[in-house]
Structure formats: C-alpha cells, structure tokens
Amino acid sequence: MKNFCKKAISTLSATLLFAQPVAAADSYSTNPIVRDIYTADPAPMVVGDTLYVYTSHDEDELIDGFYTMFEWCCYSTKDMVNWTDHGVVFSLEDIEWAEDRAWAPQAVERNGKYYLYCPVHKKNGGMAIAVGVSDSPTGPFVDIGEPLIDEGDWNDIDPTVFIDDDGQAYLYFGNPELRYVLLNEDMVSYDKEVGIVKVPMTEESFGKGGHATGTTYAEGPWFYKRGDLYYMVYAAFAEGAGSEHIAYSTSTSPTGPWEYRGVVMTEEGGTYTNHPGIVDFKDHSYLFYHTAQLPGGGLFNRSVCVAEFEYNEDGSIDPIPKCDGVKAIATFNPFGKIPATTCAYIEGISKQVKEDGGLELVKLSKGDYIRIGNVNFASGADEFTANVASEAGGSIEIRLDSVDGKLVGTLEVPAGNVDAPTYETLSTAISGASGVHDVYFVFTGDSPRNLMKMDWWEFSGPGSSDQTTGTVAAPASKNSVWIVAAAAAAVVAVVAVIAVIFAKKKKKNK
Numbered sequence: 001m002k003n004f005c006k007k008a009i010s011t012l013s014a015t016l017l018f019a020q021p022v023a024a025a026d027s028y029s030t031n032p033i034v035r036d037i038y039t040a041d042p043a044p045m046v047v048g049d050t051l052y053v054y055t056s057h058d059e060d061e062l063i064d065g066f067y068t069m070f071e072w073c074c075y076s077t078k079d080m081v082n083w084t085d086h087g088v089v090f091s092l093e094d095i096e097w098a099e100d101r102a103w104a105p106q107a108v109e110r111n112g113k114y115y116l117y118c119p120v121h122k123k124n125g126g127m128a129i130a131v132g133v134s135d136s137p138t139g140p141f142v143d144i145g146e147p148l149i150d151e152g153d154w155n156d157i158d159p160t161v162f163i164d165d166d167g168q169a170y171l172y173f174g175n176p177e178l179r180y181v182l183l184n185e186d187m188v189s190y191d192k193e194v195g196i197v198k199v200p201m202t203e204e205s206f207g208k209g210g211h212a213t214g215t216t217y218a219e220g221p222w223f224y225k226r227g228d229l230y231y232m233v234y235a236a237f238a239e240g241a242g243s244e245h246i247a248y249s250t251s252t253s254p255t256g257p258w259e260y261r262g263v264v265m266t267e268e269g270g271t272y273t274n275h276p277g278i279v280d281f282k283d284h285s286y287l288f289y290h291t292a293q294l295p296g297g298g299l300f301n302r303s304v305c306v307a308e309f310e311y312n313e314d315g316s317i318d319p320i321p322k323c324d325g326v327k328a329i330a331t332f333n334p335f336g337k338i339p340a341t342t343c344a345y346i347e348g349i350s351k352q353v354k355e356d357g358g359l360e361l362v363k364l365s366k367g368d369y370i371r372i373g374n375v376n377f378a379s380g381a382d383e384f385t386a387n388v389a390s391e392a393g394g395s396i397e398i399r400l401d402s403v404d405g406k407l408v409g410t411l412e413v414p415a416g417n418v419d420a421p422t423y424e425t426l427s428t429a430i431s432g433a434s435g436v437h438d439v440y441f442v443f444t445g446d447s448p449r450n451l452m453k454m455d456w457w458e459f460s461g462p463g464s465s466d467q468t469t470g471t472v473a474a475p476a477s478k479n480s481v482w483i484v485a486a487a488a489a490a491v492v493a494v495v496a497v498i499a500v501i502f503a504k505k506k507k508k509n510k
Ligand code: FUB
Pocket: 040, 041, 056, 067, 103, 104, 119, 157, 158, 219, 220, 235, 273, 274, 275
C-alpha cells in the first residue's frame, strides 16, 4: 500500500508536470511572419485546430514599377508562433483568362470544399474576381473557368466572403465603392436577380475621408459577424493622408446600413496600402495586416504581420498597435515528422519546391539557423533525426532557448555530392532536452559553400507518449487550464483519501 501511494503520487506529479497545457511562457512569433519572400493582403481562415493564412506575393523584381504579383500562397499554424509554408496554392497560370495582378484573396470553407476568391486583371482588360475550388485548404485550387464578378470596371477587387448563420453567403468587394452579391449555395455563382448591390458610400457609414467617394473607405474589406454585430473592416484614407490606415464600420444587418466606428490601425508602416484580415482562434482575436518592414521592403514589396487584440465589452475595437509578434498559445509537439519549412523564425535561408511538390530548405550555410518556438519535449527526447541532402557537408547543432544556448546534440552531415545532393536520413543522440523550450537548429561547417539541404526532421524519446498526437498539444486557453486544474485537484483529492485510509488502517493494525 505504501508503495502504491508513492507510485500514485509520483505518477501524479509526472502527469501534472507534463500533461498540463504548458503555458507558452516566453515564446513569441516574429513579425513579419513570412521572412523569405514578400507577402501582402493576408486572409486568415480557421479549420479545426489550424489557422490558415492566404497571402498575395509581391515579386522582388518589379515590372514597370508597379505591383508585380503572379500567385497566392498559404501558411498555417496551430500555435501562432510556428508557421508551416504550404507554398503556392493558386496562380495566374491556373486561370486561363487572367493576365496579371494576382491581388488580395480570401478563402472560405463550405460543405467540405474550399473556395479561394481572387482579384485578377483579365487578358481583355479590366479587373475581375476569380474563384478557385479545392478539396483541401492547402490546394491546389482549380479555377471555375470564368470570372465570378466581372462588371468591366476597376472596382472588382478585394473580395471578402462570409456565410451567415442562416446559410446565406455574402461576397463584398470593391475600390473605391463597396459592393456586394448574395452568393448561391454552390459558392461559385450569385443571385442574378438581386445582382450587384452598391452600398451607399456615406459619411455616416464610412466616415469623412480622403478617398474617391469622399469617405475613408478605400479597399480591402473584411466582413464577419461577432455576436449579433456585423463588422466591415477595411483599408481607409483620412483626408489629406498619403497612405492607408485600417478603419471599421458595424451594422446589425449583413447588408447594412453601416455605421462608421473609427480607426483600427494607424497609417505608419512604410507602405501606401494596408489590408486587414481578422479572426478569432483558440479564444484569441488577431488582426493580420501588412507593412514594408522586411529588408528592401516598400510600396510594392510588403510583408504580412499579425497583432493580438481584445474587443471592448460593447464590441468596439480600440486602435491596435503594430507589434513585433504575438505570444504562443499552444506548445509544439516535436515527435513525428516535421517539414523543415515549419518554424517560428527563418532568416537568410531559401526554400525550393521539391519533386514531390513540397518545399525544402536550401542553401543552408555556416551560421544560418531556424527557430522552432515553444517545443514541448515533455519528459524528454533522446534522439534527433533529419532528412538532409549533403552538399559541402557540415553539422546541425541543436540548441535550446537561444542561438548559442545549451547544446543538446549535434547531427554530423558528411560531405556529399555537391552537384547532385541526394537525401539521406541521419540520426544523433540528444541529451538534456526536456520540458518546453525554443529550439534552434544552427547550421555549421568549414566550407563557405552550401552545406546541405533539409526536408524534414523529428525528435524521438519518452516525451512522445506524454502528449497528444499531431504537431501541437492542446492550447493553453483559459478553459483548458481550468479543466486541467480541476482534473489535477480531483486526482490530488483521491490520493489524499487513499493516504488517510491507509494511515487509519496502519494505526488500527498497531
Ligand atoms: O495587393 C494589391 C492591392 O493592394 C490589393 O488588392 C489591395 O487591397 C492593396 O493591398
């Protein structure tokens, strides 16, 4: 009995230590969230425990000094810190009738299918809204073959779609006017009898401002509902302003009338445009936006960022400051194959499409590193495995909490075929990695040439059985903390009762 009690208590401590949703103490993301290419026009979408963000892609080199944009990309996270790059999911090449200008997208799920609404410039002139359809949030998306919205004018950009509680889907769009259609259930056609409705562009609805309608409303609408209130968040121009801020209006009906409510994010950010994408994810509210803050950034070279915010009790939104990043809301499970492109921070490392269509990290050279945030080793990892293609050869140092932090293992990668590197799976022992840490893979080697490429990695060890399956353990939401606390209290109470019974029995036996 005595041993049983000891065992019960030690099992309990282990359970409490590793099963609790370890709060993401100090792990933060880094804005911009995409660091290897320029991205703009973020559009978040939640599917189950995953947040997807669709972006447009600003090319490095501009054609005719204007927006040079050919494709749409997708990124996902389960914890707001580590992002998986899904690459290009839809492009102008997939839309036979499109010429250029792959502008601001938004994705929506309905009945197990995913719809990506995208403005493009048509081959015969004018902007129009295309729709790509896919069975997966990460595509590939297939064009429906013709424009969904095509009024033949320049207003047909920046679609935003919301499906109301009664099943009616609305697609708003437009610059300088806000317009909408009622989408049919198939999500790829709209109610032609109602047609394209022009929203009255009044100061009451959108504030007095500096855009073409005399209001602040410019473009990039983001339409959603929270409680009983409908929100229209959009890029806006104040009178005399040289760049966009983000503003919002609300309504008690999905079709207005809209009431102007004020500024959500002020102008500064180094770029002429801004573009909102708002979402609730795991009990947190986020605003995605873009700035010019990556090196070389500017008017046509933007980068997607995210800020967390809270609504006021009456549903109003105070101005949200631009920020350096957001806090992790879940731990990251490193046990199981993780794509090498999944990370919280990457700098100076390129990605490339592999033969199987996935992405790999390439041109890894001395001093390069990636960070994976809030990694939950739980009771520990004892081995690290990576699928690497060696070029000049080198090593991967596995460090905790900083780029020169505690070294818990080193994977040696022997020199390979520089001209035609082939992938092989290599492993090394790990020691001293338990609990929750930010993990750094630091690439080192003597050669100034490319050391290696990397496809995927994984840890193994006892900690793998201490967490849920998937890449991320349960989020540290307020609710889950309380559920775990209650469960822990119940276990403590049961053990205490057993201990008391045992003590009484012992006394009686004396
Ligand atoms: O990215 C091209 C255009 O710039 C978008 O469609 C607008 O919302 C603005 O961000």
